[in-house]
Amino acid sequence: MVLRAGEVVAGFVIEGVLGAGGMGAVYVARHPRLERRVALKVLHDSLAGDRRARAAFEREAALAARLEHPNIVTVYDRSGPEDPMLWLSMRHIPGGDVGVLLNAAPSGLPAEVAVAVIADAAAALDYAHSQDVLHRDVKPANLLIEPDPRHGQRALLTDFGIARTLDDTVTLAEVAATLAYAAPERFTRRPVDHRADIYSLGCTLYHLLTGTVPFRGGGAVEVIAAHLNDPPPNLRLSRSDLPTAMDAVIATALAKDPADRYPSCLAFAEAARSARITPPRFPTPKRPAPAIAPVAPAPTRVHENAFPAQVSRQSEPPHSPRPITRRRLLIGGALCTVAAGTAITLLRDTDHADPDVSAPTAPVADVLAHDDAVFSVAFSPDGRTLATGGLDKMVRLWDVGTHQRIGNMAGHTDLVNSVVFSPDGRTLATGGFDSTVRLWDVQTQRQTGELSADTGAVHSVVFSPDGRILATGGAHTAVRLWDVGTHQKIADLRGHISPVNSMAFSPGGRTLATGSQAAMFRLWDVGNFEVIADLPGNGVAVYSVAFSSDGRTLASGDGYKSVRLWDTGSRQKIGDLSGNGGAVRSVAFSPDGRTLAAGSEDASIRLWDIAGLRHIDVLSGHNSVVWSVAFSPDGRILATGSTDSTVRLWKLPGTA
Structure with a gap:
């Protein structure tokens, strides 16, 4: 029997029917004491006296009531053992279903x-x-x-x-x-x-x-x-x-x-x-860049178990498709493997350069070949070592001077999303799709700890400037703070309603910036675990955040193909760096704070002059999404990682 408007069930006044099914109906009803509407699920009368049905309904209520998540409808109350009808009151969502x-x-x-x-x-x-x-x-x-x-x-x-x-x-x-x-x-x-x-x-x-x-x-x-x-x-x-x-x-x-x-x-x-990412279309240069003969790096040793991505895919049985997570992106499904140890001269993208910017010497990129897509790159504090992580589940260490691979650290069971060195350079933290954060001794290349993210992929890990705290964020939506010494969780910073894509500590370590999939860009006080401010986004996902070295400027890259700059004192926006050819996946300030690099889904890296808020150059060479950018500590080299299975080391214009 369907209840009518005005009828009362357990004190709830029925206002209308939201839907009905084989076991009961859901109504919009007014709470008997609170001035709010609820969704009231009521089982049919015939089931209320059925012991099996009552037990099933009580199990449902117990399961649903314990789930607390921003994307799950909240359960408020349920019928008791003596109630003649079986009911469940939930938060009313007025928008209807899909x-x-x-x-x-x-x-x-x-x-x-x-x-x-x-x-x-x-x-x-x-x-x-x-x-x-x-x-x-x-x-x-x-x-x-x-x-x-x-x-x-x-x-x-x-x-x-x-x-x-x-x-x-x-x-x-x-x-x-x-x-x-x-x-x-x-x-x-x-x-x-x-x-x-x-x-x-x-x-x-x-x-x-x-x-x-x-x-x-x-x-x-x-x-x-x-x-x-x-x-x-x-x-x-x-x-x-x-x-x-x-x-x-x-x-x-x-x-x-x-x-x-x-x-x-x-x-x-x-x-x-x-x-959904569309393959990039690269403009044809109007004129060739000046020929520069780069010094070829020493040959890169290929790990004995490393095979080109195309070969490994062809060897897979056709009935066992590989997941296409962040991983297999995408652009036609093929990832390009570049020969190890090669070096190339790149053409400057003159179609995007500002006419008032004099053309610098074309930067040279040394290529480090990976077995698969690369999602994160990070320099050690002394600039001698580069860490990389990606789809092949491996964490790799490279000698920046010789371009030799000097380490392979295996342990993650799914792709590696984020790599970061501790401030003293002794520890490397890595986060992956396997829901773990792993800590490694850089010298011995042995794992020294593992932190569980509880559920979902880890998208970002970052050390506080003093190295005592590690912040982790990802699919769980809560930002977690960990004591690096004890490996114990210190706090959960809750408030995001979707996966946390990126995080950055301010230089003083007091503030943590976080960007999420749901266009939320938030600042936290790490001392008292409270929100300082929410900065308005572009209505699209925030993929990357970064502080300048003096802490006065904060940058955010998003799905709207732009980089936003903020004054951290006033928390006011001070500029939009627009003109990127795709969503901005990664941003990084140079050590002196004068230049910002932005890696994009259109496979390019754009350099911006922060003081003048003007475009400097486009670095072209990758042929797929650029997921990560990082400056060396001396600012002379920019490292970039892409789903084209390469890491490129760019010698920047004006550096010796």
């Missing part, structure tokens, strides 16, 4: 909207999995859209009604999930774990992009058979505007074998975001 968006775009949502919804759902699911809870019914109807005056909108996951804890080994006693989104293992006796939710999230993304589910049939038997046997249909048959890389992303998420899927929901979401 179906509202699909109704306005029946042929599929814009890719950026669909991927943003999936990223929010992924953050919620990875958090739930960290609490040993599966959702088991991920679908568009269980993703609610909440208007957000600052960021437009966000998605929240609801209805853990058929959730089971991860240690529940029951598989197919009965399949209660919506068949269109259910993983193949749900229809067999195979164990079911968090990867079933990844599969359902993949079906959901397909639906959001095309307006229809991936597997259709005349009945339940046909749909189940398709989940078990059929490959997902080609996205581009429905959406020719989507990049081909998105098909590979969907194929990985919907792999029949759970072992072939992404390791986490956020890894899948990052792969979907990355697949």
Whole structure:
């Protein structure tokens, strides 16, 4: 029986029906004592006296009530043992579910909207999995859209009604999930774990992009058979505007074998975001740069187990697709391997140079070849050593003078997102997609500690200037502070509602700047763990933040192809450095604070004069996204890492 407006349940006054299903209905209702509306889920009368149904509902309520995450609908209260009706009160989300968006775009949502919804759902699911809870019914109807005056909108996951804890080994006693989104293992006796939710999230993304589910049939038997046997249909048959890389992303998420899927929901979401990147188009130089004969570096020794990325991919069986996380980005799916030990002369990108800037001598880049994409580079404090990390899961050390590889540190089980030296140069901290931060002794190249991020990828790690504190950020959304000496967690800085992409300590160590996927750019007081200020973003993800050496200027790079500069004293914006050809993935100040380098998704690195807020030069040579930039301590060299499997060392103009 559906309740009518004005009826009272457990003191809640019913105002309307939000939705109904086989086990009950959800209403918008007014709280009996507080002046606020709630979503009230009420089971049908026939189930209230059923011991099994009551036990299932109480399990749902207990699971849902313990989940606290910005992308999960909050549970306020539930029925007690003596209540004649079974009910659950939750936060009311007035925007409706994702179906509202699909109704306005029946042929599929814009890719950026669909991927943003999936990223929010992924953050919620990875958090739930960290609490040993599966959702088991991920679908568009269980993703609610909440208007957000600052960021437009966000998605929240609801209805853990058929959730089971991860240690529940029951598989197919009965399949209660919506068949269109259910993983193949749900229809067999195979164990079911968090990867079933990844599969359902993949079906959901397909639906959001095309307006229809991936597997259709005349009945339940046909749909189940398709989940078990059929490959997902080609996205581009429905959406020719989507990049081909998105098909590979969907194929990985919907792999029949759970072992072939992404390791986490956020890894899948990052792969979907990355697949939207368009291959850069490089301008043809109007005239060749002056010929300069660089001194060839000593040959780089290739590790005995290192193979070119193309070769390793060809050797993989066709039925076992590799995940396309931040990792396999993307640009047509092919990464370029550059021969070790080569050096090249680059042409200056005259199409982008400001006409009032005199052309400097074309910088020379020495190339360090990697086995796969490079996501982070960092100089040691003395400038003699360069650390790099990337898709091959290895942390590599290089001699900057000879360009020889002097170390390979293995331990991460997934790609390495961030590398950073301690101020004394003795310790290297690395963060990866395997949800860990690892500490290494640089001299012995042995791991000395491991810090768990609890859930999700680690995107950024940074030492305080005195080396006593390590800050970590990533998919968990909380920024964590660790005591480097004891390896104990000091505090969680909470407030971000999406993955933390980048962090930077001020030179004095009192302030920590953090940038997140949800356009939030925040300053924290490290002493009392409180927010100092929120700086307005461009409404897009903040990918990188950096302080100048004097601490007076703060830079942020974002998805709007710009770098914003802020006065840290007044916290006012002092300039926009626009003109980048793609989203700015990494920013770094030169040691003297006069120059800023910005690495972009268009494969270029732009140099800016901070005093005049003017463009100096474009460094071209990478052929894929530049994920990381770093100046050497003396400011003479700029190191850049890219998904083209190379690190380039640029000898900057005006340096000896």
